[in-house]
Amino acid sequence: MNTTPNLPAYRHQRFYQGPVRAVIFDWAGTLVDFGSFAPTQVLIDAFAGFGISVSMAEARVPMGLAKWDHIQQLGLQAGVAQRWQERYGKPMADADVDALYAAFLPLQIERVAQYSGLIPGTLTVLAQLRERGIRIGSCSGYPRVVMNPLLVHAASQGLTVEHAVATDDLQAGGRPGPWMALANVIELGIGDVRACVKVDDTVPGIAEGLAAGMWTVGLSLSGNETGLTFAELEALPLSEQAKRRDAAAAKLAHAGAHYVIDSIAGLPAIIAAIELRMAHGDQP
Template identity: 35%
Template sequence: MKYLQGVLFDWAGTTVDYGCMAPVGSFMDMFAEKGIQVSMEETRQPMGMAKIDHIRTMLEMPGIYSQLGNQKISEKDITEMNERFEQLLFKNLADYADPVPGAVAAVEEIIDMDLKIGTTTGYTRDMMKIVQAGAAEKGYAPDIVITAEDVGAGRPFPWMAYAAAMKMGVYPMNRIVKVGDTVMDMKEGRNAGAWTVGLVYGSSEFGLTQTETKQLSEQDRLSRAAEVRKRLIEAGAHHVLDTIADLPAYLKELDHQLSQQEVLV
C-alpha cells in the first residue's frame, strides 16, 4: 500500500454480532421495566454511542419524553438505568461475540496488506473483556481496543479514533480508514478526519439477524439496503459496502486512487 496505513474497526454490527443484536433487547427490557415502551427504531437510532449516552439520547426522544410526562430524568436515575441495562446485557453478551461472516478472512487479508488494525467501541471495558474473549476463540483478536472510558467520551467525538491512531502509530488521520455500521461510526470517522466506510448487511442500521435477512424477498432486501446506504452517506460515509468481505478490494482501489491523488479528503 502506498498511501493507506491503517484500518479502524467498530465491533458489534461490524466485525462481531451480526445485526448488532446484543444491546437492543437489553435496552428495550430495561425501559419496559420502567414502564416505558420504546420501539426498535428508537432503540437503534443512537447505536454506537457510549451506552449511558445512548440512554440519555433515548430519553430526549419525543415519544419517550412524553411518556415521562415531559419531565427531565435526573443523572442519578440515568446512572441507575445504565446499571440495570448493564446487568441485563452481561447475561447474554457472550452469546453475541461471534465474528460476522467474512470478518476473520478480511482482517487477515488486510494485515497481509501491511495495514495496521485498531478498534473502537461503544461497549465498556468490562463488556469488551467478554466480547474479546468470545471473538478470539473464533479467530478475531485485534490488539488495539479503545473504549469511551479510556478517553473520557465516546462517539461522535473523535477521541477514541485519535487514541487508536496513537497506539497504531499512524498519522495523519487521512491515512486511516474507519469502518463501521452506524450513523455514529460515520460521524466518529469524519470528525477524526479519517476515510469513513459504512457496511450494510449485518449492521445495526439494517437491524436483522442472518436468518431474518435471508427470509426477505429480494425487493425488500434491496429496498432496506438502499435506505441504510442513504442514512450512512448522509451521516458522512465516503463509501458504503455491502459486507466486510468487500473491504480488502475496496482498500486496494482507494489506495491506488489516493496514491494517484485522484481523490482528496
C-alpha cells in the same frame, strides 16, 4: 550550541499518496453481532425493568453513542419521553439515566457474548489486511467492563485485533468525537491519519472517522441501520433486501461516509479503491 533533541523526522505531506496503513473497526454490527442486537435488546430490557416499553426502532436511533449517552438520547425521544412522563410524572433526569445505566450494565455484561457471533467474512478479511501489513484497530460504544468479555469471546472464535478502545477509556469521551479513533492511531504508531480507514455501521461512527480525518466506510446490511439477523435478511426477497440496503446506504452516505458496502466482506475492494484514489492525490 545546537540543543535541538534528536526527534524522528515526521514531515507533513500535503498529499498523502502511500498505502492504507490501518483500519479501525467498530464492533457490534461491524465485526460481530449481525444486525447489532446486543446493545439494542438489552436497552429495551433495561427500560422494561422501569415499566417503560421501548420499540426496537426507537432503541436503534442513538446507536453508536456511549451507552449512558444512548440511554439519555433514547429518553429524549418524543414517544419514550411521553411514556416516562406519564408513568413518573416528570421528564427523565440525569439521575434516572444513571439508574437505567446501572440496571443496563450487568445485563449487557451477561449477554454480550450471546449476541456476538462473527459476521460472515470477518476472519477472511482481517487475514487479507494483515497479509498486506495493514494494522487492525478497533473501538466501540461499549464500556470497558463489556469490552473485556467481548474480546475474550471474540478470541474464542479466532477474532483478535491489535488494539481495542472502549468508550470510557478516554477522558475526552466517545463518539461522535474523534478520540477513540485517534487513540488507535497513537497506539498503532500510524504517522498520518489519512492512511487510516474507519469502518462502522452507525452515523456517530461515521462522524467519528470523519472528525479524525480518516476515510470512512459505512456498512448498510450487517449493522444497526437494517437491524436484521443474517438469517432474517437472507429470508427476504431480493427486492426487499435491495430496498433496505438502499435506505441504510442513503443514511450513511448522508452522514458523510466515503463508501457504503453491505458488510465487512466487501472491504478489500474498497481498500484498493481508496489506495488508487490516494495515488492520484485524493484525500479523505
